[in-house]
Amino acid sequence: MYTDKTLTCADCGQQFVFTASEQDFYAQRGFTEPRRCPTDRAARKAARQSSGAGYSSGYGEAGSYGGGGGYSSGGSYSSGGYDRGPREMFSATCSNCGNEARVPFRPTSGKPVYCSDCFRSMRG
Numbered sequence: 001m002y003t004d005k006t007l008t009c010a011d012c013g014q015q016f017v018f019t020a021s022e023q024d025f026y027a028q029r030g031f032t033e034p035r036r037c038p039t040d041r042a043a044r045k046a047a048r049q050s051s052g053a054g055y056s057s058g059y060g061e062a063g064s065y066g067g068g069g070g071y072s073s074g075g076s077y078s079s080g081g082y083d084r085g086p087r088e089m090f091s092a093t094c095s096n097c098g099n100e101a102r103v104p105f106r107p108t109s110g111k112p113v114y115c116s117d118c119f120r121s122m123r124g
């Protein structure tokens with residue numbers, strides 16, 4: 001089994017805890033150890049997503065930080081800024097086929113929303 005590990009972030013040099021449950025999660029998906037702290041990972045992910053429509057391959061990462069408050073050192077995670085639950089999904093009606101579309105952002109009226117099938121076929 002796994003035990004909590006302390007890793008050093010390749011970006012900011014801060015130490016962060018790679019918890020046992022995260023290690024298990026990563027191992028199950030064949031991921032290598034994270035090289036960056038959750039803050040930098042979230043920042044990079046946000047940067048990546050802002051250039052697309054939010055449909056990046058980053059799905060699934062969000063649920064991995066349930067592992068029990070290991071982020072006490074450094075004090076930067078104090079005020080609930082870090083979302084530890086699964087990503088909130090909103091349901092909407094696909095503008096193309098009318099099926100239910102589940103999107104990770106709140107659908108704004110006037111903007112077309114597509115279900116994953118239509119989104120994929122539109123992308124080619």
Ligand SMILES: [Zn+2]
Nearest residue numbers: 009012037040
């Ligand atoms: Zn960092």
Ligand SMILES: [Zn+2]
Nearest residue numbers: 094097115118
């Ligand atoms: Zn559709």
